[in-house]
Amino acid sequence: MNTRYLEILKERRSIYNLGKNVSLTDTELTTLIEGAVRETPTSFNAQTIRTVILFGDKHDQLWDIVANRLKSEVPSEQIYENTKKKIASFKAAYGTVLYFTDRSVVADYEKQVPLYAANLAPWAEQGLGGAQQNVWTVLADNQVGANLQHYNPIIDGEVRIAFDIPETWVLRGQMPFGSIEKPAAEKTYIDDQKRFRVLK
Template identity: 55%
Template sequence: METKFVELAKKRRSIYALGRDVKLSQDDLVALIKNSVKQGPSSFNNQTTRVAILFGDSHEELWDIVINRLKQEVPDADAFKRTEAKINGFKAAYGTVLFFTETKTVAKFEHDFPLYAANFQDWSEQSQGNAQYAVWTALAENGVGANLQHYNPLIDDDVRSTFDIPASWRLRAEMDFGSIEAPADDKDYMSDDERFLIFK
């Protein structure tokens, strides 16, 4: 039995200590991310996932948006210092992948396939998970660490205006990535008996 995929999946972890000593070129990273998203499955092959890839000043600007927006939500100065330190950790990474859902496509399939209309929102989220996992694992395979954040919808309007994002793209997640400066913590797993049912 082949277990290469399982071994690769084990490398995909939430890495929070990220830096900018990335060996791949930006062009290589863009190609890797594009191909990973394109190969991810989607319902009816409707390809609802969209992506923006940020490097350099654009990457830093994204995390400045997060800091400035959270400053409005965290009134306690000491608490905000901890929050700001956390966000600056993401900002210290090499780049960020923004994941969006194309809502016009979801609406079109709801209209065109009314029997399944109630499912297309859920299915678009499944496509998001597929794309995010594929990108994350592909980065890990190439020695690039990443973690996944969800500051949407707080930052949606600022992201849309700053990066000229189409109005129909709904932000779903932010994945910062970079060189691995410290490994992930140990991971605990729940009991297999609680998680799996086997019928033979």
């Protein structure tokens, strides 16, 4: 029995202490990320997942947008100072993957397969989750850490303008990635008997 993939999955953790000391080139990182998304299955092979990969100044610009936008959302200056520290940890990363669902494709399939129309949006979300997991895992397999954030929808409008995002692309997540400056804490698991049932 080959368990290598399980070992790779164990390497995929939420890494919050990220840096810019990445040995891979931007081209190599792009190849990994695009390949992981491309090979992710989607219902009816609809391929509803869209990504924008941000490096350098564009990466910094995203997290500046988040920090500035949150200033009007938090209840006090003290809380905002803590928020800025958190956002700064994401900005300290090497790059960011923005994940979108193309709603125009979902809408087309809702018309093409009306029997399943109510399920197509949730299925698109499942495909997106698979893509995020695949990107996260392929990065981890190359010693690049990542975590997944969700500052949408409050940043959607500014992100759309800043990065020329099509109107039909709906922002669903942000994944900062970079060098692993500090590993994740040990992961704990619930009892297998609570999680799994095997019937014969």
